[in-house]
Structure formats: C-alpha cells, structure tokens
Amino acid sequence: MKTRKTTYEERIEIVEWTIKNNMNYKKASGKYEIPYANIYKWTKNYLENGKEALKYKKRGRKTKTKIKKQNLTETERLKLELDEERALRKRRELEIEI
Template sequence: MSRKGKYSKETKIKACEDYISRKGSFESIAKSVGCDESSLRDWYYRYIEHGEKAFEITKRNKSYSKEFKISVVKKYIDGKYSAMDLSAKYNINSRLIRNWINKYYNGIELKDYDPKGDVYTMESRKTTYKERVELAEWVINNDMNYKKAADKYGIKYSSVYKWTKMYLNKGPESLKYRKRGPKSKTQINEDELTEMQRLKLELERERAKNKRLSFALEVHKKKEKFQRERKFRE
C-alpha cells in the first residue's frame, strides 16, 4: 500500500528550495507550511542527499531487516552520525530511527520488518461463516494483530478489522451473511399462544440471553488478558 503523507512531494520540495534560497528560516518556513520545524529539517537534509527522489511515494512500505536496524543504531552509538545524519544517509524518517535507538537502549528486540502490501490491496474473496469466526478468534487470541491475520488467511486487512470488531461488539452471529430484501412483517402474537408454546418461547429467549452473556464474559476475559500481557511487555 502506498503511503500518501499529509504533505505532498511538491510541498516538501518547495519548502526545501525556499530554505536554500534563503526565503526564510526553518522555523518560519515550517510555520508557513504547517509542519513542525524538526520535520522540515528532516526533509531538507534528505533532499540535499537524495534530491527529489527523497520524497517519492512507493507502492508499499520499505522493508528493514533486524541486522540493518542494528547497524544504523550502532552508527549512532559510535558517535559518527546523528539521527538526522542517518535519516539523510538512508532516506529514512528520523523519527523512525529514533524509535529504533530507543528500543535498543531499552532492551527491546529489533525485529525484521517486511510488509506485505497485498493485505491492503488484494481483491476480496468469498469466505464462509466458519472462516470469519475462526479469523476473528485468531486475532483476539493473538494480541489483536490484524495484519498478521491478514497475511495468515490471505484476507484483506480492512475485512479482518471489520469482522473482528463485529465479533467483539455483537458476537459471532453477526458474521453470518443475511439475505437482502424486505424484513418479514410476521410477528408472534403471544396472546394466541398456548401455555406450552409460551413456556417454550420464554425458554428460547432465556437461552439466547445466557448465550450472549456468556460470550460477552469470555470476550471481556480475553481483552483483560491481552491488556495485562501488553502492560507487562511495556
């Protein structure tokens, strides 16, 4: 999926050229563009190093291996480069580099990042009710990792997110596809039911209520477990 940022390529180039032409300071140009000063500095040094290519919009996110991230962080630690220098050298947003540095200093493992663009742009495929329930439950049981689920099941990211939210908010029954058309106007007139029929109807309603309560409790437990584990990792 292409990452279309808040500021266009043309806006970034003009801001950099304005600074080169001494039409303003980083502070004044950033203010006129509507960005923060650090972002403008980031654009400028990348532009000086790579030219207009620095702001090319790619069709998918860049991949960064664990080894590459560590090598970048070590260049920073050795004092040879600042985060801004590394941003310009590798054409990577300086905020991302600082994120890697902070993780490294805090003992958080730097992992390979290889985005699968197709989970955002792939064509939708038909799924069964059972598949949708299985997928939603997998997401809930795996730290709400929508993207990993999309990769695993070959389903578009937006569908994974939608189905999981439906499952959490309304239960697995909400993932059943219902035929379109006018709703039936047939209603049960309880006054015309026999005593046995009324008892049967009340029993069915009670079972449905208990099923919903049981489901809500189970989801609540899973969410609490996920939040505890995330807090522990942090």
C-alpha cells in the first residue's frame, strides 16, 4: 500500500478510531488507506505522548536563514555574513553569464 499525505487532524481521527475499535490496525488500514505500520506507530506515540506526538516535526539542521543572529558569537555572525555574501556574488555571476 502506498503512503499518502495526512494532516494532523486526520492522524488524530485515525488513531482515535483505531483505539475505539479495539486497536484493530488492519481494519483502520483498510478504511483509511494508510499502511498498517504508520497507524501502529501513530497509535503507540499517541498513547505514550498524547496528541502532540502526532504533529509533524521537521528533522535535520536548521537552515541558515532560521538561525537567530543575536544568539551567535561575533565570529559566527561574521562567517554567516560572509557565506551570504558569497552566495549573492555567485548568483550575480550566474545572472551576468546568462
């Protein structure tokens, strides 16, 4: 079964339906067209951590634009500005070539 995108509200609905129906993951999988493993994982997280566990949490490093400059040291702030200037220069050089 192919995974489809679900919203936070949909995940809550699916998990609550699953719990009301005696943890019948297979039936929920067929009804909502979501893989069994996803429903099992969502239900387990919901029971352990509540509704907040079903929210999407982005993983990985923060992009440089999301880093707050006031929290950086002087050296880190200067490196970030240098990287931004290099990226801008590279973009301008590409525009000139085009």
